[in-house]
Amino acid sequence: MARLSYPRTAGPRPAALPPETRTVGQLVAESIRIYGQRFWAVLPLGLAFVGIDLASYHRSVAAQTLLLWAFAPVLSAAYVRACTIVSGRPPTWQAVAAALVVFLPFPILVRLYVLPGIAWFGLLGLAVPAAVVEGTGVADSIRRGWQLGRADPIHAVGGLATLALVYEISRYALLVLIHTQGGQTQFVGALLADLVLTPLVYVGAALLYSDQAARVRDAATE
16 A cells, blocks of 8 residues: 655745744743753753652652752752753843742742742842842842843743643653553653653743743833
8 A cells, every 4th residue: 555645844944933922822832942952951950849758759749848848949949940042142140049039938838829029030030140240249130130020920930830831731641641550650751751851941931031021122112
C-alpha cells in the first residue's frame, strides 16, 4: 500500500513579535523555545521544587508552609539563575536579596489561594530580573519591579498565570497517565514532573521582564 504523504509548509517560521507587543501565548512559546535551546542549563532549576517535594512529603499544611520559607534561598537562587540564562548577565547578590524580599509573603498568599500569590509576583517579581539586567540595588530593584508590573498588569499577571496553568495541566496529565500505579510510583512521577516543568515558569518569568520593560519605554515616549 502506498504511503500517504503530506505537503510540508514552505518558507521560514513567522518572526516573533517584539517584546512590547508580545502576547501571553507568545510569551509561553518563547519560553519553551529558550528552554529547548538551553535545556541542560535550565533543567537543574527544577531541583529546587524537587527538594520541596521530598521535604514536604506527607507533611501537614502548616509544615509545608514553613518549608516554603526554609527553601526561600534555594528558590530565589534558581530564579536569579534563570534571569542570568535569559539575559546573559551575571548574577548579583542584590538580585538574590530582592528575590527573598519578594518571596517572603508568598507562602501565606498561596495558602489563601493561588491567584493572590501569582498576582503578587506579577506586580513585584520583576524586581529580580531588573536587579540582574540593570544592576540596581535591592530597594531600587523593588521599586523598578513595581513600575514594570504596573506597565501592563494584565500581561504581567496573565503571563505568570498562564505559565502556572501550563505547568499544572502538564503535571496533572502526567499523573493521570500513571494513576493506576502505586503511590510510590505516583510520587516519583510528581518529582520528575516538577524537575522538568518548573524551570519553564522560571524562564517565562525572567522573559516577562523584557516585555514589561519595553512597555515602560513605550509609555515614556508617548
